Amino acid sequence: METPYQNHIDKADFDYVYEPAEDSFLLIDALEKDLKYLKAKNPMLCLEVGSGSGVIITALAMALPNTFCMSTDVNLRACVMSKLTANYNKVQLESINMDLATSTRDNIFDVVIFNPPYVVTETAECGGRDIAASWAGGVKGREVTDRLLDMIPKKLAKNGTFYLLLIKENIPDEVIKIMSEHGFKYEMVIERKVKNEHQFVFKFY
Numbered sequence: 001m002e003t004p005y006q007n008h009i010d011k012a013d014f015d016y017v018y019e020p021a022e023d024s025f026l027l028i029d030a031l032e033k034d035l036k037y038l039k040a041k042n043p044m045l046c047l048e049v050g051s052g053s054g055v056i057i058t059a060l061a062m063a064l065p066n067t068f069c070m071s072t073d074v075n076l077r078a079c080v081m082s083k084l085t086a087n088y089n090k091v092q093l094e095s096i097n098m099d100l101a102t103s104t105r106d107n108i109f110d111v112v113i114f115n116p117p118y119v120v121t122e123t124a125e126c127g128g129r130d131i132a133a134s135w136a137g138g139v140k141g142r143e144v145t146d147r148l149l150d151m152i153p154k155k156l157a158k159n160g161t162f163y164l165l166l167i168k169e170n171i172p173d174e175v176i177k178i179m180s181e182h183g184f185k186y187e188m189v190i191e192r193k194v195k196n197e198h199q200f201v202f203k204f205y
């Protein structure tokens with residue numbers, strides 16, 4: 001999968017929007033690894049929740065030209081940057097300022113992707129709309145993720161797939177249990193140790 005160009009972004013804008021980092025690129029690598037599966041699925045509609053600068057959903061839109069791609073972010077500046085990244089790379093993206101996928105219709109997404117704010121913080125730090133929303137994950141770094149886990153069964157289309165990045169501190173086994181209780185199978189697509197983090201991308205289907 002090609003990495004989208006982001007030369008249009010002024011470096012200073014990353015004071016306000018999450019700058020793509022190792023976690024973003026691990027998720028792109030996971031989608032690349034699963035590209036045969038994704039192409040065979042021929043998804044009509046893909047959603048990236050929390051798209052930040054738009055690097056992941058743009059990479060997916062470039063790899064799946066027949067798929068309609070959508071993104072949400074609680075940070076308005078991130079929505080604008082995602083749209084510009086897609087435009088710059090000549091793909092279509094609908095980018096919407098929204099909390100997770102709360103205002104979308106049910107049972108419509110063939111693929112949902114989330115690189116969440118996963119850092120363990122005080123609860124009071126998470127739930128904002130600015131740059132801190134990029135990392136502040138509250139208890140176990142899972143407060144935002146857990147809200148999305150409860151929405152996934154309702155938002156995915158039949159036979160839909162959900163890709164989620166987690167770190168060890170998020171206790172992936174607990175996430176697997178929650179998703180199993182929702183009736184999903186899982187696969188760990190890729191993992192990487194980066195600096196002091198052990199990152200994983202799980203696929204639930």
Ligand SMILES: C[S@@+](CC[C@H](N)C(=O)[O-])C[C@H]1O[C@@H](n2cnc3c(N)ncnc32)[C@H](O)[C@@H]1O
Binds near residue numbers: 018115
């Ligand atoms: C770790 S950053 C990932 C950004 C981008 N996907 C990437 O990988 O480069 C997490 C993103 O989730 C967004 N976010 C946090 N809470 C959210 C929520 N409740 N609804 C939608 N987006 C949210 C943040 O604003 C941020 O852009």
